[in-house]
Amino acid sequence: MAMKGYLDEYEKLVIRMNTPRVVIDNGVCSSATIVKVDSPRGHGILLEAVQILTDLNLSIKKAYISSDGRWNMDVFHVTDINGNKLNDQSVLSYIEQSIETVYYGEDIEVNGLTALELTGTDRIGLLSEMFAVLSDLNCDVVDAKLWTHNGRVASIIYLKDCTSGSPILDPHRISNIEGRLKNVLNGDNNVNSAAKACVSMDVMTHVERRLHQLMFEDRDYEKRSKRHERDPMVVVTVQNWAERSYSVVNVHCRDRTKLLFDVVCTLTDMEYAVFHATINTSSDQAHLEFYIRHKDGSPISSEAERQRVIQCLEAAVERRASAGVRLELRHPDKQGLLAEVTRTFRENGLNVTRTEISTSCGMATNIFCVTDA
Template sequence: MAKVCWPYFDPEYENFSNRMNPPRVSVDNASCHDCTLIKIDSVNKPGILLEVVQILTDLDFVITKAYISSDGGWFMDVFHVTDQQGKKITDSKTIDLIEKALGPKSKSTEGVKNWPSKHVGVHSVGDYTAIELIGRDRPGLLSEISAVLANLHFNVFAAEVWTHNRRIACVLYVNDATNQVADDPKRLSLMEEQLNNILRGCDGEKVARTSFSMGSTHMDRRLHQMLFADRDYESYAVAREVDSPPSLRPRITIERCEEKGYSVVSVKCKDRAKLMFDIVCTLTDMQYVVFHATVSSDGPYALQVCYIDIVFCMLIYESCKEEIE
């Protein structure tokens, strides 16, 4: 049989661009009198925009403006940020943390390791097990969930709950009565069964579920994924904000730019914390890539314009492989 030879592909090639062109992060307090400019130049890669916005959000920064450009092989962003009091970021330790989290010393999966409370997963915040719950929301549901855990002698170390369109997504960190990780299969199975019974008690339309999270995932990111997978946006018609003036109600337009091959999504709504993070998460969950974007806020209003398209992100890496094969 003839010997078949294949070209050698170095498994470290995917990191080659990052080593040759490490990310450059600049924290500028001189160019603008009322905010700090964070400038990031880096090799483009799948999910980099979400990673950066996630880190800035976890640091409790307020993003007042942003200019995003990631078309092609390079990622160039400028963020105008303040702290929660509307002041510049001047603390040297915080600036050092920004440079480490976004700069060449960080890795694609390490963007949020400095904020363990944002992680989901077994052992992700010490000896605790993460439980994911999703179902229909109703009065008294959290009380019933707490009663089940108390009766089974589980301690709740931390929890985060989101509700939307009468659906609930919840992540709980629990351990046993001796403050050790809860890993007994029989007890976990019993807890899962009882929690599912509670969640399904009044859920005639959708199947509720309880699951144990394995690995480590960003908390807010995971809750986004859970609700999107649950198709919460189809559950009920979204109630209009009758108490808000028409000017503050969300206005979303989508236009197709045939010349550039993009779709232009424009969102104008009342400004709030984590708005940019939520929009980027939603687009990412829908398999869209943001090539360009502008973000601005003026008083109570926010305007975010994103140039998006559906792209198979791995094509970037596959094309690089083909060049050397």
């Protein structure tokens, strides 16, 4: 019994030592709330902290990331979407509690829904055809996100059965849904489209991180055409600092929400560790500098790898920065609503570049970024 008590106390000590410590200060800076995070080094811990802040639609105006041996010190200067300091105590408490539990990989699981992952070649009317197929198959779209970049499209769609309201689990029905959607994604028998449509087994991964992963797996970063020119406002450089065995990555672009998340997400999923970083924003511009290594401690080792990092980070910045007009539609949810709305876009020659679909309490909120064909 004495040994068991000793082990319990030791386990509690280990938990306390490895739990991130969060300090939130509203008095030091006149223009932003300071969020300081002390945490043990671990792959993905920085990304999780940034994810929590950006999921609250907070703007990260400045950030300083520093690693000392096995410990990290991260400092974020954050404001709300209107540029104000954070004064809502419930928001401050949520930030503190969420970051302090993130070390243990706690995520929200999507229950009662079937998740579909789709990738393929983008074209006008694609979204309309996808939602028409799902409506025809008696599928209710509860939530969805779709990104387009460099002529490619990636989407995650959460479904349930229209009649029963239950998740779709029947293997034959799932196979039919996947097959019909893949035919739509393939378009006019385009064998080179490399379309994919499948039920997601990775429901625990953050949706926007998963979209980055789908685009990365689809190699959207290297598929450019004259119609999809690189954004000249996005400048990425990578140099090696041989004396310290770091690769130094600089990103300069227009500032926007979730920019830091997109860049850190890509570096993390490419298996790079961020040891030091400085993020500064001024007016509508952002400058991000990262000192990175591979997880094994080595810097970038070849010109081909350097170019690949540049391409992938350019793509990470561009994916969410879709051009076009942002339209938001709120309407009581009903079967076929999305098919009707997106058919209107198609019939008027409008291309949908980004989509966010959500439903709550019988009300659908649909956000579309649209451009001329």
